[in-house]
Amino acid sequence: MLSFVPIVIVVIMVIAITSLLINLTKRSSKALFSGSRIRWMFVGYFSILLICTGLSPLLPKGEITYQKVDVDQLERDSNELYEAAIQGNIENVDSKYIVKTRKFDYTEKQLNIAVVNEDFLSASIFVERKTTNDGKIEALHYQTGSGLNEMSISDLMQPLGINIDKNILMLENPEKIRLEFSQFQQAFPINQFTGKGDFSDTNNFYGGTSILYLKIPKDLELNNTYEIDLQYVE
Template identity: 40%
Template structure:
C-alpha cells in the first residue's frame, strides 16, 4: 500500500499539468511564422506529461527487486554464525555446534608415520584448516568442510559457491581450492522521473554493495601419533 502512494501523487500531478496545459492552450495568442510563448509552454508541459506516463508504465511492469529463489538474510546473524563456528572448531566441538554447516566429507585410510599437507603451486587456500588429533592410531584420516552462510546485498548466495577438493597421494594430502564461481546480478531501478517523487537515489549517486563470505573451515581428524607437516602460509590451527 505504501508503494502506491508515490504513484498516486504522480497521477495527481499529471492530471494537474494536463488541466493547466489545456487552459493555457485555450488562451494562446498565435503569432504568424513562429510559436508564441504560451505555445512553447504548452508543448513543453505536454512532452513532460508523456514522459511521466511512460515512466509510470515502466514502473508498473518493472521486475520484482528480490531475486527469485534467493532468501533475505541479516548480516548480524551471519557474523554471529561465523564466530560460533570458529569457536566450536578450535574447541573440538564442531560436530555438535556446527553440524548444520557441514557441506562435504572425506575419509582416507593411511598407515604412514608422517603426512605432508600441501596446496597446488603455493596458492592460498580460501579456508581455515583446523586439526584435531584422535586418542588412538586407527589408521584413518577424516576430513570435513564447514561453511556458514554467505550473502551479497542481503541475499543468501551460499548455495551458489563451489566446494573445495582434497586428494591423497602417497604421503601427501593436497588441498584444492573450489572452482571460481562467476555470479552476475542485474538490478532494475526507477527512472529519474519516478525517483524525484519517491526519494530514491539518482543515477549519479554512489552505489554500495555488501558482501559477506561467511566462515569456511576444513576440519581434519588424524591419528594420535601422526606427524603433520604443512606450509607456513597455510592458515592452520590445532584444536585446543
C-alpha cells in the same frame, strides 16, 4: 494484456502534455526563456512527475526468485562456527554447514600438507588429535552462508578439493565462478517523491567462513611445507 494498460496510460499522458506545451510554444512569440514559458515548462515537468509517481505502483513487477538473507545473521553464523572450531566443539555446529566429508585410511607416521598450484588456501584449517592411533583421517569442510546485496548465493559456493596422494594431503581451492547480475531501479523523477537515493552500482558481498576441520591419529606428525596456517585444537 492488463499489464500493458498502465504503460499505455503513461504514454497517453505524456503525449497530451507534450502537445499542450507545443501549442503554447506556437502561440507565444516571446523569448525562449521568458517567464511565462519557463512557468509552463515547469508545470509540464511537474505534471509528468506526478503522473509517473502515481502510476509507478501499477507497473508490472517481476517475480523474485532468489532467497533473501540477513547479513547480520550470516556474520553471527560465521562467528559461532569459528568459535566452535577453536574450542573443539565442532560437533555442536549445525550439520547444514558441512559441505564435504572425506575419510582416509592412513597408517604412516607422517603426512605432508600441500595446496594445488601453491595457491593461498581459501579456508582456515583446524586440527584435532584423537586419543588413539586408529589409522584414519577425517576431513570435514564447513562453509557458512554467502550473500550478495541481501541475496543468498550459498548454493553457488563449491567445496574444497581434498585428497591424499601417497603421503601428501592435497588441498585445492574451489573453481572460481563468475556471477553476472542485472538490476532495475526506478527513474530519478520517481525517486524524488519516494525518497530513495540515486542509482548506485555498489555491491555488498559477504563470503561467509570456510573451515577445514581435520581429525588425525594421536601420534601422526603433520609436515607443513607450504606455510599453511594450522590451528591445533586442545
